[in-house]
């Protein structure tokens with residue numbers, strides 16, 4: 114296939130790159146760009162060059178699939194320099210996204226123009242690396258250091274309007290982008306050309322600027338943003354060539370690092386998850402109207418998420434008072450989004466317009482999908498599904514959000530079992546990205562595909578799970594908590610366990626997290642199992658709940674909390690309660706604590722794979738990252754275990 118095509122129109126060459134799916138800068142593309150610059154420089158008919166891309170986007174960056182291999186010439190910084198040094202000025206015409214190396218190529222061009230819907234960014238830090246082809250050196254020369262620090266260390270994309278205002282773009286052009294860019298090039302030739310970006314001045318910044326910037330960059334928890342900051346600083350304090358050399362060296366050092374490998378693993382896992390290969394040729398059922406049963410914590414969040422995706426929602430509650438509460442909870446989520454500037458007044462009103470409620474099931478006759486989120490009580494849920502069986506269309510997908518119950522027993526006897534599905538959302542459901550999708554044995558492929566289509570519409574990260582108590586995530590959570598208690602029993606202070614997991618990258622340790630969520634839910638579940646005659650050994654958490662310590666909501670759980678203060682304080686009461694069950698103090702290095710807990714997660718993950726509950730190690734990693742706060746830059750427990758990182 115021809116990667117680059119060129120047509121010349123009245124002295125302006127229009128070069129189009131076509132390297133599906135995202136025009137990544139493979140070695141062949143780099144070579145083709147280099148050769149094209151040579152050819153056009155030598156062509157007397159050409160006065161300027163417009164670079165456009167075919168397909169959904171401008172160049173999305175370096176080809177991440179090549180990152181595991183030795184670099185091949187021509188290297189990208191040289192290609193960017195070649196375009197900048199071309200005898201004929203190049204104009205980058207950006208549609209879709211110009212990211213990473215794609216933006217660097219654009220910065221090598223003399224001008225950058227974009228469609229109004231375009232985005233630009235340097236997302237390298239989210240892959241554990243720094244820009245490797247002048248992103249840290251050219252960007253501040255275009256937008257100033259403060260804006261460059263924001264763009265490079267956050268990895269965020271800027272919309273075209275913001276990029277124009279900042280000086281990263283020269284123009285945003287309406288209409289046909291290629292034609293508009295050709296016109297732009299013609300007009301540009303009528304005036305003196307601006308300096309190439311590398312020749313533009315850049316002043317050093319005061320020490321306080323860097324101190325503040327370091328504080329912000331350190332929040333990410335991994336090395337790349339801080340390394341990028343060092344490169345940016347060098348760009349403002351050293352000559353261009355020296356700064357380029359430092360950036361390249363940093364890029365090449367970070368590229369094979371465990372963090373970068375982990376982030377690449379997550380990058381590809383996240384892209385594969387929403388479209389499983391097994392469902393490639395299966396068309397999902399259409400989704401327009403959704404019923405949500407139960408307007409409590411989960412139901413309200415699920416309803417809000419569905420409205421955000423433009424689906425009409427009918428919320429069903431058991432009585433008028435609960436319905437008023439449930440609808441108010443959904444409206445409060447809309448209000449919150451508006452207060453944070455994420456929703457305009459008009460869009461806020463539209464969200465409400467598509468939401469209605471009822472205490473009866475008649476309104477569900479038109480629903481394409483119904484998600485049950487009532488109390489975690491099998492009898493209540495069974496009664497709900499019996500009603501759904503009577504009122505819903507035969508082809509409506511019926512889903513349960515149960516955390517632990519067996520979906521088969523909840524839906525038994527309801528006609529058309531092929532339409533049943535588990536859809537396990539995480540709290541708060543309008544925020545958390547993870548969605549476990551649980552097919553029943555009878556679930557039809559198109560119903561399973563509908564679950565994945567819903568996830569895509571909602572912007573969630575779907576992972577298929579088999580049926581077992583707790584599915585993938587909560588089963589691993591249970592094992593992790595047991596391991597954490599085991600460490601406490603052998604004498605490791607619980608505050609040390611939490612501190613070690615924070616040092617590993619979690620926002621909270623396992624005991625702090627239980628205090629936040631409440632110890633009583635898991636306790637009640639264990640008590641239920643005991644009442645059913647199962648042999649469930651007494652946990653340390655049970656001792657606390659029996660003593661009235663259910664977490665922050667009761668003023669204390671594993672820790673004490675002062676009134677109105679969420680900071681955990683080591684609790685003498687808990688120490689006394691646990692004393693008979695805990696060995697003499699036996700501190701463990703933080704790395705060994707993290708190794709024990711991450712090892713427990715990976716071991717449970719292996720068991721889930723062996724049982725066929727989880728389909729792939731990467732799925733387990735996504736569950737832990739998107740549902741349980743596992744640090745992305747460690748890649749998830751399965752990746753971390755496989756890599757045998759020193760810390761686990």
Ligand code: 3HC
Nearest residue numbers: 134137173174175176177178212213214236244245246384
């Ligand atoms: N390299 C290789 N493959 C890539 C890629 C890249 N940079 N970016 C995307 N892809 C692949 C995906 O894996 C996916 O492959 P698949 O179809 O086989 O699953 C396919 O392209 C489509 O990707 P998406 O599903 O993400 O498509 P979207 O349309 O939703 O999004 C996008 C398009 C916004 C461009 C998004 O793909 C994206 O953000 N890509 C990553 C961009 C990035 O991180 N660039 C920086 C790379 S590092 C770099 O440039 C270093 C330089 O400084 C030297």
Ligand code: NAI
Nearest residue numbers: 407408409410411430431435486487488489515516538540
């Ligand atoms: P909740 O107690 O906050 O809400 C349950 C709601 O269901 C209440 O508003 C109640 O009035 C309503 N309800 C009860 N019986 C009903 C009936 N027959 N018809 C209509 N409405 C009825 O409970 P929560 O936390 O929202 O949990 C709901 C489900 O989601 C449970 O199965 C739970 O296991 C699951 N879940 C909970 C998570 C959490 O973190 N809270 C996370 C993931 C799943």
